[in-house]
Amino acid sequence: xxxxxxxxxxxxxxxxxxxxxxxxHCVPLGLSLKEIDRLEDLVASRKRxxxxxxxxxxxxxxxxxYAIRLGFLKSSVMSSDGREQVTNFHMSGELIGxxxxxxxxxxxxxxxxxxxxxxxxxxxxxxxxxxEIDEYNIHFQKILSREIVRQHGLMLLxxxxxxxxxxxxxxxxxxxxxxxxGYSRSEFVLRMTRAEIxxxxxxxxxxxxxxxxxxxxxxxxxxxQKHVQIVNAEGLRAIVSGQPADV
Amino acid sequence: xxxxxxxxxxxxxxxxxxxxxxxxHCVPLGLSLKEIDRLEDLVASRKRxxxxxxxxxxxxxxxxxYAIRLGFLKSSVMSSDGREQVTNFHMSGELIGxxxxxxxxxxxxxxxxxxxxxxxxxxxxxxxxxxEIDEYNIHFQKILSREIVRQHGLMLLxxxxxxxxxxxxxxxxxxxxxxxxGYSRSEFVLRMTRAEIxxxxxxxxxxxxxxxxxxxxxxxxxxxQKHVQIVNAEGLRAIVSGQPADV
DNA sequence: CGTTTCGTTGAAGAGTGTCAAGGCCAGTGG
DNA sequence: CCACTGGCCTTGACACTCTTCAACGAAACG
Numbered sequence: 142x143x144x145x146x147x148x149x150x151x152x153x154x155x156x157x158x159x160x161x162x163x164x165x166h167c168v169p170l171g172l173s174l175k176e177i178d179r180l181e182d183l184v185a186s187r188k189r190x191x192x193x194x195x196x197x198x199x200x201x202x203x204x205x206x207y208a209i210r211l212g213f214l215k216s217s218v219m220s221s222d223g224r225e226q227v228t229n230f231h232m233s234g235e236l237i238g239x240x241x242x243x244x245x246x247x248x249x250x251x252x253x254x255x256x257x258x259x260x261x262x263x264x265x266x267x268x269x270x271x272x273e274i275d276e277y278n279i280h281f282q283k284i285l286s287r288e289i290v291r292q293h294g295l296m297l298l299x300x301x302x303x304x305x306x307x308x309x310x311x312x313x314x315x316x317x318x319x320x321x322x323g324y325s326r327s328e329f330v331l332r333m334t335r336a337e338i339x340x341x342x343x344x345x346x347x348x349x350x351x352x353x354x355x356x357x358x359x360x361x362x363x364x365x366q367k368h369v370q371i372v373n374a375e376g377l378r379a380i381v382s383g384q385p386a387d388v
Numbered sequence: 389x390x391x392x393x394x395x396x397x398x399x400x401x402x403x404x405x406x407x408x409x410x411x412x413h414c415v416p417l418g419l420s421l422k423e424i425d426r427l428e429d430l431v432a433s434r435k436r437x438x439x440x441x442x443x444x445x446x447x448x449x450x451x452x453x454y455a456i457r458l459g460f461l462k463s464s465v466m467s468s469d470g471r472e473q474v475t476n477f478h479m480s481g482e483l484i485g486x487x488x489x490x491x492x493x494x495x496x497x498x499x500x501x502x503x504x505x506x507x508x509x510x511x512x513x514x515x516x517x518x519x520e521i522d523e524y525n526i527h528f529q530k531i532l533s534r535e536i537v538r539q540h541g542l543m544l545l546x547x548x549x550x551x552x553x554x555x556x557x558x559x560x561x562x563x564x565x566x567x568x569x570g571y572s573r574s575e576f577v578l579r580m581t582r583a584e585i586x587x588x589x590x591x592x593x594x595x596x597x598x599x600x601x602x603x604x605x606x607x608x609x610x611x612x613q614k615h616v617q618i619v620n621a622e623g624l625r626a627i628v629s630g631q632p633a634d635v
Numbered sequence: 636c637g638t639t640t641c642g643t644t645g646a647a648g649a650g651t652g653t654c655a656a657g658g659c660c661a662g663t664g665g
Numbered sequence: 666c667c668a669c670t671g672g673c674c675t676t677g678a679c680a681c682t683c684t685t686c687a688a689c690g691a692a693a694c695g
Contacts, residue, residue: 218540222630226544240540242533249540268526275519285532286489292539293465293487293496297473299546300590304683335642343547345684350643366642366692383469551651582674592652597675613660613674642691653680663670 158184166234167208167260169280176274183270184208184260190253196237198250203241205263209233212257213332216240217340218249227341228292230254230333232318239288254332299343302381307342308352309380312362316371327374331367405431413481414455414507416527423521430517431455431507437500443484445497450488452510456480459504460579463487464587465496474588475542477501477580479565486535501579546590549628554589555599556627559609563618574621578614 158168159177168180187210190196196207196214209231216229216237228249231237241247242264271278298307320326331338335346342349353369356362361377363370371377405415406424415427434457437443443454443461456478463476463484475496478484488494489511518525545554567573578585582593589596600616603609608624610617618624 218544220544220548224544224548224630226540226547228540228543239533240537242529243537244534248537268522271525272519272522275515278518278525279515282489282529282532285529285536286486287491289532289535289539290487290490290495292536292543293473293475296475296539296542296546297465297467297471299543300473300587301467301471334640340547346642347644347685348683351683354643383471581672593674594653594676595651598651601675636695638694640691640693643689645687645689647685647687649682649684651680651682654678656677657675659674660672661670662672663668665666665668 161210163208163210163234167236169276176276179270179274180277183262183266185263185266186261188259188261190214190257190259192253192255192257194253196251196253196257196259197241197247199248201247203238203245203247203264205238205261206267207237207259207261209235209237210258210260212259213254214251214257215254215333215337215341216249216251225340227333227337228295230315230337230341233322236284239285242285254337304342304344304348304352305355305380306383307344308338308349308356309361309377311338311342312369312371313374313377313381316374326371328368328370331369408457410455410457410481414483416523423523426517426521427524430509430513432510432513433508435506435508437461437504437506439500439502439504441500443498443500443504443506444488444494446495448494450485450492450494450511452485452508453514454484454506454508456482456484457505457507459506460501461498461504462501462580462584462588463496463498472587474580474584477588480569483531486532489532501584551589551591551595551599552602552627553630554591555585555596555603556608556624558585558589559616559618560621560624560628563621573618575615575617578616 158164158180161167168177185205188196188207190212199219211233214231214237215227216231217225217227219225231251237251237259238247240249267281271281298310302310315329315331316326319329333341335349338344339346339349344352353362353364356377357364359376361371361373361380363372405411405427408414415424432452435443435454437459446466458480461478461484462474463478464472464474466472478498484498484506485494487496514528518528545557549557562576562578563573566576580588582596585591586593586596591599600609600611603624604611606623608618608620608627610619
């Protein structure tokens with residue numbers, strides 16, 4: 142039995158990946174039942190994080206990867222002079238903490254933007270399963286590599302796109318991720334503030350607000366504070382591709 | 389004996405990692421002699437790439453990771469509408485191709501900026517050694533994670549720094565990498581064009597040129613085309629930290 | 636119900652981008 | 666060896682996007 146006295150953990154529940162409907166996000170496909178059974182051991186416990194609370198902070202010792210069961214979080218890094226850069230927003234089924242492997246210390250802050258529950262996967266267990274099941278080792282390397290590829294896309298956005306293109310890409314990305322989780326792709330709630338969106342996209346919050354208003358004025362979206370409805374996804378795609386809408 | 393008919397490869401040489409002075413960059417420390425011996429098998433062959441030629445291109449099937457023996461390369465991604473974003477510059481001892489693990493296809497272009505020689509490490513062998521030597525599996529996961537952390541830093545740069553800060557950070561980073569390879573930290577040759585620097589830093593080539601001229605005028609550096617000498621590293625550091633130099 | 640945080644909008648200004656012209660340098664061929 | 670060529674770099678003037686500063690309104694929270 143794992144250590145269990147940590148606050149906010151729920152170690153008593155018997156975790157079952159095979160019955161989790163987020164399985165496809167976390168666990169490799171095409172395993173034998175025996176192997177899937179082995180994966181159940183990955184998750185040591187669950188942990189709840191309240192809105193605004195950190196899952197971990199830069200400098201914390203790295204001990205586990207976390208899989209989000211439900212909720213929403215942001216990752217961010219800070220420069221020495223205090224500038225914050227949001228590096229990612231995370232939603233259910235995604236893994237957090239991959240940055241910590243490098244130096245056995247986390248290099249970014251992760252904070253919940255709404256009440257969140259995660260599966261705690263001690264890194265030791267990942268290593269143990271990796272050593273035992275080749276399929277899983279490949280799977281985990283792919284997860285790491287996929288994060289590298291994702292960041293390439295973000296660098297393209299930060300390095301060469303205008304404010305409107307960035308926001309259009311951002312909205313479409315969220316839309317697609319919501320859809321793949323069974324939610325509406327055309328209507329959702331932004332869990333982050335304008336400042337956080339701005340930080341993620343390399344813009345100021347006022348710019349984010351203005352561009353959203355412009356999109357709204359052009360009938361691409363309907364915005365009401367945090368509530369967003371995508372009216373003309375094709376129009377947004379056109380903007381991402383560099384060509385301003387031609388209505 | 390590995391397949392050897394591929395153009396530009398040098399399979400006949402018996403590769404020896406243990407005698408390579410770049411060892412510390414590629415190979416984990418603290419292995420037994422037996423284990424180090426096993427690592428020799430990682431490198432299947434060497435390959436030469438002429439200046440301007442690609443090592444691989446986005447869409448190419450992923451088969452190997454490459455370790456740079458000597459030379460200089462850039463990685464870049466292209467958006468659907470043709471914008472190029474340089475995602476990294478690579479120098480000796482560094483590994484290339486980690487992006488390909490995700491989808492078994494490379495997702496970026498890698499092109500040599502000067503005549504280059506790389507060690508070809510088939511991914512299959514990495515998996516084989518990973519399965520055999522736990523130390524190496526951890527080492528390789530750390531390499532992947534380190535790349536994620538590096539990109540966080542770049543996102544901070546692209547998302548929240550001004551042109552001068554970006555270039556100062558860029559020069560200091562190069563300086564440090566040259567130094568750790570035994571070259572001068574204060575005097576080096578830029579192998580890439582202004583346009584490539586600009587792409588990497590999210591700036592236009594004219595801006596890069598202007599900022600370098602400004603640095604030169606402020607006696608922080610001496611520039612002569614591709615030749616750069618860092619005169620006042622402390623001043624550059626001050627700029628990165630947000631405070632303009634206070635001569 | 637007051638307080639605080641967050642979001643919107645306007646006006647003015649700074650920082651980069653764009654466009655254009657000219658100079659430097661390496662490589663090529665006469 | 667020299668002139669020519671094309672790629673790369675520098676610099677200026679101007680345009681434009683985004684930021685900054687500021688004020689106000691709306692929603693969230695205790």
